[in-house]
Amino acid sequence: MPMKILVCISAVPDTTSKISLSSNNFVNMDGLTFITGPYEDYALSRAIEFKEANPESIEITIFHVGLEDAEPIIRKCLALGADSAVRVHTKANDSLQVANEIASYVKENSVDLILMGKESIDYNTGLVHLYTSNILGWNHYSPVMNLAIENDSCLLKVESSVGSVQLTSSLPLVLGCQEPIAEWKIPSMRGIMAARTKPILVREASAPNSFTYEKDAVNEQNRKGILFQRENLSELIDIIKKEVRS
């Protein structure tokens, strides 16, 4: 039996996106370029490294909760080397909802390792992997900076509040990943061709939304923008002194 890795990806506006509001007072998503969350790119890259080293013994499934506009992003993950994908057809609204969808899939299908990003870059909550581990009762680590698999265990380097901790923990596991776990990868022409025929299974949504948002606002940063010349460096030094004293 190959080892089954589920890589959960979010579809988020490109990191250079300028955020503006649409007429309904929510962040305007039209015209933005969507990408796989950068942390999930790291997670997927690591999974692909495992598969490249051992093609027969690793099976990678991409898991995404979201509407069909994310399919190009999912295809790109398949082009990078994932075997198949599952998309839960609903608008992802919050971390608990996404975690419930992941957990309900995992309960029906055999999965050994769930890789996610440390956090998504739209809501930055870092909660999906934690909720998922709580719902499934699996052990959890995040942020994971190194990952190796040995038999039924993972060797991890985890960044904690005290420093980086090397540890061994047995499968199944839910991990939130961040660099330098792997280098981002670029799909090859062959990968892109192969991805065209790989399956994307669409599942019905089962989990409810948690929140009702009222409106969004752009967070205007009103910085002072005061520029000093070299000869006035002492004034800047006074400002630093004052800042550190207060």
Place this chain on the structure above:
Amino acid sequence: MKNIAAFIDIKEGKPSSRSKQILQLIQGIQQKMYASVAIQLFTFDTVDKVDLPSLSNVKLYSLQGASDTGLLSKEQIDSILTLMSDDVSTCVIGYKSSLIDTILTAAAIRFNLKVIPQVISLELTSDQFAIQQSIFSGKALSYLHVSHLSVLQLNPAFEFASSIVDTIEQHCENIALPANTTCQVTSINKIAQGANLAEANYVVGAGRGLKDPSNWNMIEELASKIGAATACSKPVSDINWRPHSEHVGQTGIKIAPQLYIACGISGAIQHLAGINGSKTIIVINNDPEAPFFKYADYGIVGDVFDIVPEIVKNI
């Protein structure tokens, strides 16, 4: 609401500046609406007594047994949740961090509450919290109302405006957590003594403009002079000039210090996404066109190798 459980840091016998925001919030809740609410404060720091703002009906617990690794197993989290009252009429509060988040989510599942992520400010209304949530790495805000019975995950820049008037000395009860048996720890590489980056009040960041890792001496000197933590841009950690734990930005650590001094960093949008919670930003760069100047409170166009040593000398 009958109980509030909150997670605070205690440094040198005093709550950290962030933890003060939590205590002010709790004071506000007690004064405005739930005078009789029972307060449980948890800390991972070892203390026996602390000066706390005067709250009524308060208990302080020091959780022992996680400080060597900074990780918590499910059994350890369960034992923390068991200390919290079984009463589901609870509000749980803590700043977002990998450690605290594990407890917040477990509490939410156990008490059937929702984690309200990235709370950057809130107002008290008689039956709800009016929440402002930071989204898109601080580029935007989202507004919502949630029940008082919620788990609040606070953004590093969270503030609750009020001034603590009087403080009282609070004794602390030590709680020994069970051993963590779910993993075998093989080694721990502790972060250098000094301020923890994510929580630091002052941060000095440096980028590719420093040209060589050996040039970080002056950055470290400046940081140590003002009691700051050190940070770096992503390319700097990618090429191993600095450890990954110093990388701030969209794909790194998000910081919200009182003061951020950026040296030889261009100010790419992905870098700004990690530092836009900073109160005051000072930028040192030799290129007057560097985008960072547009996001600075104070800037100086000049050579870091001239400016930084000059600051170190005169501060």
